[in-house]
Amino acid sequence: MARAHRPVFLPPAGYRRRRVRDAARLLPVLGVVLLVVPLLWTRSDQPGGVGNSVALIYVFAVWAGLIAGANLLSRLLRRDTEDDADEDGRDPSA
Amino acid sequence: MTLTFDTLVAVSLGYVAVLFAVAFAAERRADAGSSVWLRSPLIYTLSLSIYCTAWTFYGAVGYAARSGLEYLTIYLGPSLVMIGWWWVLRKLVRIGRAQRITSIADLVSSRFGKSPWIGALVTLIAVAGVTPYIALQLQSISLTFAAFTEGMPGGSTDVEFVALWTAVGLAVFTILFGTRNLDPSERHHGIVMAIAVEAVVKLFALLAVGAFVVWGLGGGLSGTLARIDASDVPMWQGDGGRWVGLTLLSGAAFLTLPRMFHVLVVENDDDRHLAVASWAFPLYVLLMSLFVVPIAVVGLERLPSGSNPDLFVLALPISEGHGGLALLAFLGGFSSATSMVIVATIALATMVSNHIVAPLWLSTREPDAVSRDLRGTILLARRVSVGGVLSLGYIYFQLTGSGVALSAIGLIAFAGVAQILPAMLGGIFWRGGTAGGAAAGLLLGAAVWVWTLFLPSFGTAVIPAGVLDHGPYGLGWLRPRALFGIEGIDPLLHSVIWSLLLNTGAFTLVSLLTFPKPLERLQGAQFVNVFEQANPSRAWSRSGAEVEDLLVLAQRVLGSEAALDLFGREAEGQGKSGHLPDPTPAFLQELERELAGSVGAAAAHALVGQFVKGPGVSVEDLMAVADEAAQILEYSARLEHKSAEQERTARALREANDKLTHIARQKDAFLSRISHELRTPTTSIRSFSSILGEEGLTPEEARRFAGIVEAEAQRMTRLLDDLLDLSVLREGQVSLRQQEGLLSEVIDRAVVSAGTIQGGLRVVRDAAAEAVPVTTDLDRLAQVFINLVSNARKYCDAARPELRIGVQRRGGQVIIDFVDNGSGIPVPEREVVFESFARLTGRRTGSAEPTGAGLGLAICREIMAHLGGSISYLPGQGGAAFRVILPQGLSAAAAE
Numbered sequence: 001m002a003r004a005h006r007p008v009f010l011p012p013a014g015y016r017r018r019r020v021r022d023a024a025r026l027l028p029v030l031g032v033v034l035l036v037v038p039l040l041w042t043r044s045d046q047p048g049g050v051g052n053s054v055a056l057i058y059v060f061a062v063w064a065g066l067i068a069g070a071n072l073l074s075r076l077l078r079r080d081t082e083d084d085a086d087e088d089g090r091d092p093s094a
Numbered sequence: 095m096t097l098t099f100d101t102l103v104a105v106s107l108g109y110v111a112v113l114f115a116v117a118f119a120a121e122r123r124a125d126a127g128s129s130v131w132l133r134s135p136l137i138y139t140l141s142l143s144i145y146c147t148a149w150t151f152y153g154a155v156g157y158a159a160r161s162g163l164e165y166l167t168i169y170l171g172p173s174l175v176m177i178g179w180w181w182v183l184r185k186l187v188r189i190g191r192a193q194r195i196t197s198i199a200d201l202v203s204s205r206f207g208k209s210p211w212i213g214a215l216v217t218l219i220a221v222a223g224v225t226p227y228i229a230l231q232l233q234s235i236s237l238t239f240a241a242f243t244e245g246m247p248g249g250s251t252d253v254e255f256v257a258l259w260t261a262v263g264l265a266v267f268t269i270l271f272g273t274r275n276l277d278p279s280e281r282h283h284g285i286v287m288a289i290a291v292e293a294v295v296k297l298f299a300l301l302a303v304g305a306f307v308v309w310g311l312g313g314g315l316s317g318t319l320a321r322i323d324a325s326d327v328p329m330w331q332g333d334g335g336r337w338v339g340l341t342l343l344s345g346a347a348f349l350t351l352p353r354m355f356h357v358l359v360v361e362n363d364d365d366r367h368l369a370v371a372s373w374a375f376p377l378y379v380l381l382m383s384l385f386v387v388p389i390a391v392v393g394l395e396r397l398p399s400g401s402n403p404d405l406f407v408l409a410l411p412i413s414e415g416h417g418g419l420a421l422l423a424f425l426g427g428f429s430s431a432t433s434m435v436i437v438a439t440i441a442l443a444t445m446v447s448n449h450i451v452a453p454l455w456l457s458t459r460e461p462d463a464v465s466r467d468l469r470g471t472i473l474l475a476r477r478v479s480v481g482g483v484l485s486l487g488y489i490y491f492q493l494t495g496s497g498v499a500l501s502a503i504g505l506i507a508f509a510g511v512a513q514i515l516p517a518m519l520g521g522i523f524w525r526g527g528t529a530g531g532a533a534a535g536l537l538l539g540a541a542v543w544v545w546t547l548f549l550p551s552f553g554t555a556v557i558p559a560g561v562l563d564h565g566p567y568g569l570g571w572l573r574p575r576a577l578f579g580i581e582g583i584d585p586l587l588h589s590v591i592w593s594l595l596l597n598t599g600a601f602t603l604v605s606l607l608t609f610p611k612p613l614e615r616l617q618g619a620q621f622v623n624v625f626e627q628a629n630p631s632r633a634w635s636r637s638g639a640e641v642e643d644l645l646v647l648a649q650r651v652l653g654s655e656a657a658l659d660l661f662g663r664e665a666e667g668q669g670k671s672g673h674l675p676d677p678t679p680a681f682l683q684e685l686e687r688e689l690a691g692s693v694g695a696a697a698a699h700a701l702v703g704q705f706v707k708g709p710g711v712s713v714e715d716l717m718a719v720a721d722e723a724a725q726i727l728e729y730s731a732r733l734e735h736k737s738a739e740q741e742r743t744a745r746a747l748r749e750a751n752d753k754l755t756h757i758a759r760q761k762d763a764f765l766s767r768i769s770h771e772l773r774t775p776t777t778s779i780r781s782f783s784s785i786l787g788e789e790g791l792t793p794e795e796a797r798r799f800a801g802i803v804e805a806e807a808q809r810m811t812r813l814l815d816d817l818l819d820l821s822v823l824r825e826g827q828v829s830l831r832q833q834e835g836l837l838s839e840v841i842d843r844a845v846v847s848a849g850t851i852q853g854g855l856r857v858v859r860d861a862a863a864e865a866v867p868v869t870t871d872l873d874r875l876a877q878v879f880i881n882l883v884s885n886a887r888k889y890c891d892a893a894r895p896e897l898r899i900g901v902q903r904r905g906g907q908v909i910i911d912f913v914d915n916g917s918g919i920p921v922p923e924r925e926v927v928f929e930s931f932a933r934l935t936g937r938r939t940g941s942a943e944p945t946g947a948g949l950g951l952a953i954c955r956e957i958m959a960h961l962g963g964s965i966s967y968l969p970g971q972g973g974a975a976f977r978v979i980l981p982q983g984l985s986a987a988a989a990e
Binding site: 028029052053055063064066069073074077 | 178380387
């Protein structure tokens with residue numbers, strides 16, 4: 001029984017992996033939050049409204065940031081799916 | 095560069111020819127087994143780009159010119175879905191692979207108890223939603239043709255003519271590469287490769303136009319930004335509801351559009367591709383939308399007022415006199431339209447044939463009458479569906495004309511397919527969802543969508559102005575633009591909010607109130623817990639299924655070779671030899687999945703159900719489903735695995751033992767027979783030779799007796815020759831003479847030598863397939879064939895005996911099948927026909943006494959082993975059937 005030999009705390013690698021998954025789950029939430037910011041803006045053609053180019057650059061910058069984040073996480077997660085399978089129901093210690 | 099109408103047509107046709115060539119080459123490479131490169135994450139990501147249709151290619155600029163930043167919602171929704179792949183897409187892809195899902199209708203129907211009704215419902219919603227979308231693509235192609243050729247020498251374009259021939263061309267392409275075969279995995283290498291190429295073309299075209307606008311016309315980056323600031327179009331127009339609502343809607347549509355589901359889930363074969371696409375696809379759409387605003391702003395500045403902003407991408411290069419760039423832009427738009435139509439048509443045709451045609455066809459037939467070639471029927475249904483879907487799109491295009499703005503139709507389609515979302519998400523995340531709930535939600539949501547958005551989109555011809563203003567029959571709360579009397583919402587948002595709200599509400603409420611059927615609960619558990627499933631629980635508990643019937647069924651759906659492979663693999667896994675495994679529940683499950691890959695889950699379940707008696711779901715299965723603490727089962731699963739392994743070994747041993755006992759009995763029988771066979775000629779030789787020694791014989795009599803002595807001696811020699819031959823072969827002291835020759839000549843020789851002409855046996859052959867060069871010992875091969883043909887002549891008990899000789903090549907091997915139309919060899923005897931001394935028990939020979947010594951097939955087997963091939967009995971072919979497998983030989987393979 002492999003289960004009996006397990007330490008109380010999970011090994012750091014496994015812990016890190018779980019946190020990477022959490023990050024992958026949270027990234028779209030961050031995206032949603034940043035992308036509803038425009039709701040606070042005033043119309044561009046009204047006095048005090050957001051500038052045309054500022055609005056454009058803001059959305060594209062958020063978008064590019066999300067892509068960069070997804071890129072980083074996908075590298076970490078890809079390593080994850082290669083050497084681990086416990087979410088697939090197979091026990092790595094079996 | 096000056097363009098004429100003819101060059102435009104020639105360039106389009108040339109481009110299409112290149113696509114055909116790419117698709118064809120990809121299919122060839124995939125057939126040859128080198129599909130590694132075809133299946134890279136890059137190709138997967140590029141294939142997702144069919145999200146960007148002509149609507150987004152041309153229409154986004156028009157959208158930006160009208161509503162500023164809002165055009166980005168169409169891209170932001172899918173980007174967020176991709177970035178959040180760990181939530182939904184990963185699960186969808188895993189379920190798609192585990193359950194062999196063929197389409198989104200299949201997914202929903204399979205989850206809710208493989209219900210054919212739900213599959214048909216989802217299919218209808220998809221057809222209603224996507225047909226206008228296909229029409230939109232046809233419209234964009236003909237519109238751009240018209241825009242291009244305006245005032246061009248050689249052509250006033252007939253818009254409908256262009257649309258018609260585009261539709262016909264697309265139908266041909268889709269039928270050629272999309273329904274070429276009935277692959278259980280439902281993957282189309284040729285098409286995926288072609289749309290990947292198109293993805294590159296359209297991105298390159300849009301970037302080229304964008305770069306030209308920014309650096310050629312706009313005065314560089316800062317100049318362009320200044321122009322945007324100075325533009326009359328406010329980028330942010332303060333409509334937060336539409337901003338959020340459309341992002342949500344496009345994200346939902348990204349998951350539920352049949353074509354997106356097809357490339358995302360069905361064509362996917364590796365989770366890791368999804369990880370790459372999670373950032374690469376958002377990057378792709380970011381690049382696609384990067385230059386949209388500059389093009390819109392510069393277009394508004396430079397082009398005469400009143401020109402259609404939907405066509406700025408094309409009109410700007412034309413008006414600036416850059417014909418080549420305009421042509422590139424045209425090809426980009428053309429690519430966007432064609433790739434979308436092709437994949438959408440395949441996805442819809444699969445759904446229509448699997449969820450509407452197949453169930454109808456099955457229900458009109460008696461179970462036994464499924465004996466015709468199912469595969470051909472399904473392929474035909476699929477091809478007809480492709481034609482039907484494209485015709486529908488063309489008819490819609492004809493009906494609506496070119497009056498509707500591009501972006502309006504696209505969003506209507508999005509809202510339609512988004513109705514599938516609650517059932518889909520509810521299905522994969524909530525085990526409590528029931529078929530009744532799904533049906534209620536889908537029906538209500540679709541009805542609200544049709545009433546509030548789809549029908550009003552046709553204009554007042556379908557819904558009169560009076561109904562719009564006062565509701566049907568004066569029922570004010572049913573006004574299509576103000577349900578329940580709530581007015582003042584944007585019509586699109588109004589429809590989306592109400593339809594999705596009522597849809598989700600009905601799904602949840604009815605699910606809570608109804609009780610699911612056993613199969614629904616089973617499927618629900620498998621879908622929701624797809625990552626935790628150690629051993630999938632089974633839908634078939636026990637069976638009265640005859641394996642051979644199942645094999646016949648599988649051959650009709652999957653094709654002969656694939657079915658035999660599947661059964662052979664399973665038999666091997668169970669530790670049995672041959673092609674007939676035990677019909678264990680696990681195997682039935684596997685078989686049903688394979689069939690589902692071709693005809694959809696509901697139809698596959700019905701097909702297998704025709705042959706399997708007993709309840710579909712057992713009490714144990716339900717207990718397993720009900721047991722929430724699945725973790726506890728892990729240890730027992732491991733034990734079960736071990737005991738399964740032991741069982742496999744035991745079965746192999748048992749089988750070997752049975753065979754040995756049988757052979758031992760046969761051997762005893764043979765010994766007595768061989769002594770009998772040897773004694774009979776010996777006795778007659780002895781007695782006739784002693785008669786010959788006596789006096790007083792007439793020369794006539796002496797000659798006759800001497801003849802008998804000689805014939806008996808020959809019979810003895812033949813018997814001894816056979817025995818000697820076998821023992822030489824067994825001991826491996828045989829020397830082979832490698833010769834080159836044509837297989838057909840060897841078969842010719844065998845057919846003549848076996849005396850089929852006198853025997854009345856009709857031999858059916860395929861001269862074209864037989865023209866295979868082989869390098870082997872041709873005499874020995876002929877010996878095998880002679881044996882098989884003369885066996886058929888001797889033992890085939892049909893009234894009009896017939897032997898079919900089929901030849902095929904597969905992976906460097908030549909496979910020769912000998913199939914007769916007699917009653918075949920009964921199962922227990924199949925095990926031993928290749929053993930020496932084996933002779934069938936005379937039941938089917940018709941004659942009182944078998945004529946051979948029972949060595950023929952044993953010799954054949956030894957010969958084939960020496961030639962590096964094999965010979966085996968092939969079950970499920972109608973009569974006795976033998977399969978000879980021969981390596982083609984190096985020189986022959988190289989000569990090809």
